[in-house]
């Protein structure tokens with residue numbers, strides 16, 4: 070009996086799939102230039118116990134396992150490896166619990182971020198991490214990449230909203246980390262260790278997440294149009310230095326504005342060099358938005374507006390949320406994800422413009438500017454090897470420019486396969502050695518998502 074037949078026999082019918090046509094849809098994520106292998110099988114478990122069975126089998130047979138959520142990743146982290154079993158959590162969609170008193174929810178890994186948000190909204194709460202992919206990405210994938218989003222500038226990234234995890238280890242044992250209480254310093258912070266580990270240390274099957282009460286009043290949205298990109302970068306530093314805290318602070322450059330408008334008409338100003346779009350929430354929302362608008366005027370904005378009208382506000386935020394999808398539709402892309410200290414944002418934007426000009430590559434930049442997190446997106450004409458190599462060299466130059474400014478090669482998308490080569494410029498030998506030792510302790514045979522992450 071083959072190893073795959075053995076696993077088929079250990080799982081209920083329909084969990085394991087070997088049909089190449091079905092598996093084709095699970096071979097890669099959204100990173101255009103990253104190669105993907107051919108899996109031996111695709112598993113779609115519906116319970117933690119089934120994930121355990123798969124991992125015990127994989128350990129027995131030395132089979133590589135690639136964990137997968139919805140495959141919306143932008144670094145090739147969920148791409149198949151030849152001969153692997155893809156373990157896709159998409160059918161683990163139960164929200165096991167929502168507790169309005171403790172303000173926590175327990176969601177299985179396959180729950181779509183926006184479904185969790187809708188479920189808790191009904192009880193007067195919200196789940197802050199809101200990646201641009203929130204309608205299509207899973208909580209498990211968000212945890213595995215420590216996903217960010219637009220609200221992070223005020224509420225933090227996924228790590229800041231996770232209290233505990235249920236994880237299946239490489240040997241099939243189930244590890245439960247953290248606690249339901251807000252404060253907990255018992256033992257090492259294993260929850261944090263697994264958050265952002267990109268499927269290399271264990272398979273997340275459920276997360277206990279922290280919720281927040283919905284503000285009693287609607288948020289206020291502001292928009293400012295700038296005649297120069299550098300001024301838009303500078304205003305972000307000015308806003309964050311003022312004693313006002315937006316709940317979103319986003320930057321959209323001219324190329325991204327036009328990609329959004331080409332994709333769907335949203336009535337953005339196609340001639341603006343850059344837009345700053347954001348939101349303020351809480352009892353002083355409108356006052357805070359007006360203060361931010363004033364700062365934008367002082368920084369040279371040629372148009373500013375604030376609104377609490379729900380339709381107008383939703384329209385502006387929806388336009389920003391469309392940026393990722395619009396850019397993915399604009400052609401083959403490399404979506405970069407650098408982070409820099411906010412004080413270096415304007416300088417970094419100038420450097421990206423310089424790199425694009427000299428390398429003759431189209432780069433559209435959008436980003437969570439309030440976090441210093443930018444997505445310079447290389448839009449390519451084709452995926453020919455020379456185009457690809459040139460694009461990757463340009464992407465590397467952008468990453469190195471971010472590192473030299475005290476920043477990072479990835480603010481929220483993760484290393485995946487795409488950024489492995491560039492990581493050595495950010496992490497030194499000692500840091501890599503510590504990573505390797507943690508991996509060896511948890512997955513001594515290197516079965517979980519090898520070749521991804523560091």
Ligand SMILES: Cc1cc2nc3c(=O)[nH]c(=O)nc-3n(C[C@H](O)[C@H](O)[C@H](O)COP(=O)(O)OP(=O)(O)OC[C@H]3O[C@@H](n4cnc5c(N)ncnc54)[C@H](O)[C@@H]3O)c2cc1C
Nearest residue numbers: 138139140141142146201202207209210213217268273393
């Ligand atoms: C249009 C668009 C907009 C986006 N906007 C943002 C954004 O604003 N912020 C942001 O952070 N990201 C963004 N992303 C990237 C992506 O959506 C996130 O990285 C997301 O967290 C991936 O979730 P997923 O379920 O699709 O995971 P996948 O792509 O399936 O997997 C991502 C990584 O996590 C691992 N993994 C997945 N599930 C598990 C699990 N249960 N246990 C262990 N490992 C697992 C995989 O092995 C892989 O390494 C965007 C993507 C798109 C396409």
